[in-house]
Amino acid sequence: MKIKTKKLKQKVLSSLRGRLNRYMQKAEWFSRRSLGDFFQTPEKIAILAKSYGTHISKKSPHYLPWVGDKTFILDLEEAYNLGFPKDKDKFEPSYWSRKILEEEIQKDIVRRYMVYQTSCHCIKLGGNFVEFGVHRGVAAALMVNQIRRWNQISKSARVEYFGFDSFEGVSEPNPKDTTLFGYKRWKKHSLKLSWDNFEYLNRALNQLVCDKHKIHLIKGWIPQTFEEVDVGQVSFALIDVDLYEPTKQSLEWIYPKLLKTGILLFDDYGDPECIGAKEAIDEFSKKNAPLIHLPDGLAMMIKS
Ligand SMILES: C[S@@+](CC[C@H](N)C(=O)[O-])C[C@H]1O[C@@H](n2cnc3c(N)ncnc32)[C@H](O)[C@@H]1O
Secondary structure (H helix, E strand, C coil): CHHHHHHHHHHHHHHHHHHHHHHHHHHHHHHHCCCCCCCCCHHHHHHHHHHCCCCCCCCCCCCCHHHHCHHHHHHHHHHHHHHCCHHHHCCCCHHHCHHHHHHHHHHHHHHHHHHHHHHHHHHHHCCEEEEECCCCCHHHHHHHHHHHHHHHHCCCCCCCEEEEECCCCCCCCCCCCCCCCCCCCCCCCCCCCCCCCHHHHHHHHHHHHCCHHHEEEEECCCCHHHHHCCCCCEEEEEECCCCHHHHHHHHHHHHHHEEEEEEEEECCCCCCCCHHHHHHHHHHHHHCCCCEECHHHCEEEECC
């Protein structure tokens, strides 16, 4: 009896501690929204360093370019609002509730900044943008916003976005699709949302770019859907399908279409749950082009 009460007490205490931590983090996030300078005061740096995780360089802890980049921060907020619409989100499992969305943004901020930065370089090359694995459309919104800005600057711009996704979650995993920790993570339809967001995303991304001829969402299984479209010449592709087979198939299909100095960005490379995707990328890299390893489990390939 005594042991049972003790255990219960510990459980309640740890749950309260967890809640308190989440509230503290949230409060920090809101207080940080107004910060925007590259070079912060030591106090501000300490707060940022704590909430932006482990990515702070020991040599230059003041240097957090994603914080100082106001265009990025605005794009990011827009992208998450688009990906997590309030009215639909309430039907999602509590894991994705808005309460922890702010933490989600913090966790992914460096990865999102990499998408933003690399696409910022590639937009000037003139080729199209392609994404394999669209899901909620957060990265899609970041990419489409680059296209919108570029179209405003360059009147003759013809950059288009092509996003491939089943909108039904991942395909059947291969035996290579293990995790670093050995547990079974993937089965067909993992990551499927509780609501069908295809029509919604199509509309929302088109509204963002204000030119519906430039946005193409292709619904269906990779690689079958590759036959349905001509993506033309490509300057930037984000490969983010989590599994061995679709990563390999996307890579082999897109690489010949990539312009010189164009970039392939891999979101899953260092993800402990995406061992199969990493293997597909390594195999392709050995035969074709070296990999550049980036923070937060990303990697990229530049076409030479
Ligand atoms: C991690 S999510 C993509 C996240 C998105 N790139 C972002 O950053 O916002 C992976 C997506 O890949 C899609 N996917 C996985 N295997 C697929 C396949 N064989 N065909 C089509 N889509 C697939 C899933 O439906 C899922 O939406």
